[in-house]
Amino acid sequence: MTWGLQSASVRFGQTPALTDVTFLLEPSTVTVVVGGDGAGKSTCLRALVGLVALSTGEARRPGRRQIGYVPATGGVYPDLTVDENLAFSGGVYGERGATLLDKSSATLERFGLVDAHSRLGGHLSGGMQRKLALGMALLHQPALLVLDEPTTGIDPLSRSEMWRIISRAAAGGAAVIVTTTYVDEAQRASSVLLLEQGRVIAQGSPSSIVGAIGGTLGVAHSATRPAGLSWRWGRAWRVWAPSGPLPDGVEPLQPEFEDAVVIASMADRRGEQLDV
Amino acid sequence: MFELAETQAVTMRYGAFTAVDSVDLTVRSGEVVGLLGANGAGKTTLIRLLLGLVRPSAGVTLLFGSPPSVSGRRRVGYVPQTLGLYFDMTVRENWDFTVAAFGGGRADMPSNLSDVKDQLVGTLPLGTQRRVAFAVAFSHAPDLLVLDEPTSGVGPLGRARLWEDIRSSAEHGAGVLVTTHNMEEAEQCDRLVVMVEGRVAAEGTVGDVTGHRQVVEVRSADWKGAFEVLDAEGFVIQVHEDVLRVPSGRREVEGLLERRGVRATVTTVPANLEEAFVAVVSAGSRG
Numbered sequence: 001m002t003w004g005l006q007s008a009s010v011r012f013g014q015t016p017a018l019t020d021v022t023f024l025l026e027p028s029t030v031t032v033v034v035g036g037d038g039a040g041k042s043t044c045l046r047a048l049v050g051l052v053a054l055s056t057g058e059a060r061r062p063g064r065r066q067i068g069y070v071p072a073t074g075g076v077y078p079d080l081t082v083d084e085n086l087a088f089s090g091g092v093y094g095e096r097g098a099t100l101l102d103k104s105s106a107t108l109e110r111f112g113l114v115d116a117h118s119r120l121g122g123h124l125s126g127g128m129q130r131k132l133a134l135g136m137a138l139l140h141q142p143a144l145l146v147l148d149e150p151t152t153g154i155d156p157l158s159r160s161e162m163w164r165i166i167s168r169a170a171a172g173g174a175a176v177i178v179t180t181t182y183v184d185e186a187q188r189a190s191s192v193l194l195l196e197q198g199r200v201i202a203q204g205s206p207s208s209i210v211g212a213i214g215g216t217l218g219v220a221h222s223a224t225r226p227a228g229l230s231w232r233w234g235r236a237w238r239v240w241a242p243s244g245p246l247p248d249g250v251e252p253l254q255p256e257f258e259d260a261v262v263i264a265s266m267a268d269r270r271g272e273q274l275d276v
Numbered sequence: 277m278f279e280l281a282e283t284q285a286v287t288m289r290y291g292a293f294t295a296v297d298s299v300d301l302t303v304r305s306g307e308v309v310g311l312l313g314a315n316g317a318g319k320t321t322l323i324r325l326l327l328g329l330v331r332p333s334a335g336v337t338l339l340f341g342s343p344p345s346v347s348g349r350r351r352v353g354y355v356p357q358t359l360g361l362y363f364d365m366t367v368r369e370n371w372d373f374t375v376a377a378f379g380g381g382r383a384d385m386p387s388n389l390s391d392v393k394d395q396l397v398g399t400l401p402l403g404t405q406r407r408v409a410f411a412v413a414f415s416h417a418p419d420l421l422v423l424d425e426p427t428s429g430v431g432p433l434g435r436a437r438l439w440e441d442i443r444s445s446a447e448h449g450a451g452v453l454v455t456t457h458n459m460e461e462a463e464q465c466d467r468l469v470v471m472v473e474g475r476v477a478a479e480g481t482v483g484d485v486t487g488h489r490q491v492v493e494v495r496s497a498d499w500k501g502a503f504e505v506l507d508a509e510g511f512v513i514q515v516h517e518d519v520l521r522v523p524s525g526r527r528e529v530e531g532l533l534e535r536r537g538v539r540a541t542v543t544t545v546p547a548n549l550e551e552a553f554v555a556v557v558s559a560g561s562r563g
Contacts, residue, residue, distance in 0.1 A: 036431025037402040155314040171500040231436040
């Protein structure tokens, strides 16, 4: 069974929020949607789970009880305890009695929430709320896991825990889609969707995106901006020649995924260089 | 290079809790220093000490060679995570107010803000607000820039643009202190300081911090099987496409997979900064 969006567009009044977006989500894969604020990442997920209507195109998703969705903020009832949050959302997804209790306590264990089980959702730290929301979304072992910016603002240690949970869900057979503003996280994806202003500007596995950029990348150690399309990297500059050779004094460099993402964005806005 | 900001064995206690524990930190002219740490590691408290917003329980803080003061703070550009803008004022009003508060003359607003100059800051998209906050912080040509998570929520080109401004300020002699959770951003700093539970647990260049740490890469037709075996052993695994990165030795991982009948190729590779960070934080935690 495959889910996803097919030629999907969303408009809010006159404003296009999503334009002609297509992706497929297979079991045991992680798809990462990357983009800045306002790129259309949340709309993409909301369209997938059916929270916003498509103006054209098609969304394919499993039945409600097969979906686990965590929005960018919230997802936890602040005036319910951790136990009650798990019981409530488990119940909504059709879990009952002893099975629900077993799954709740397994979730508490797995997410390090055992000591916090009687605390109110609203009294947990931001990171713990995220974990609880994820625990609630995973309790019923959904076939499709949809996570909106699960790692924004959390530190690298919590982030690596979060990704451990995501990888476990995928290894266990779920199709997972995650949004992020951190480009380095996209390298963990089987498939990446790079969004800008509601449009897909690059799509594919991280290695295929690197392979597809074309042109030549180089590094220049100069005090001033080198000729051509360039951006800073540390004290040096990265230079991209879409066609033809690199300018004089620029050494060729093997592109990495972060470079490919900048290049894809630049290619999308060619002529404007980095004046964004 | 000379010291713009310096702490010497600075300590900050709140009751029984030690937020910053005997930290030496220096930011020199011309360098970009990255301050890393888990949430609650003491980064924000250290910044507040450096700016003289709180008095240390022990130790010394120097801002431009003197104890922090209002005149010293005038030479600082600070962009907090919350941006520090007036949301019910226009971009132009924010600009004029800050320029006046820092005692500057008539500085011209950057041209890339002219199309939004009459809009209320609170009504702008977050990316644009961040651009305004940066422009305002840079308006008085500060000698020291302190940036708390400068590019959170910014797209790839916007991030490249902000880093160009950061680097250009350093090349004009400013010192820059950046806190970030973004490893890609941390890699662009000249020097890193990693805090764990109020103390400095590691410092130096990216190379110094990653050191000789290694991880192994596991390639298998059955990546799920390999993941399940190694995850059950408690390893914090990064999955990159279908390659597993495991913080362990080659022999140990090979042995584990072999015993469970998972066929895989295992190779040793240098750790990335995130893996090094996780190792430093895990080793440095008291609890």
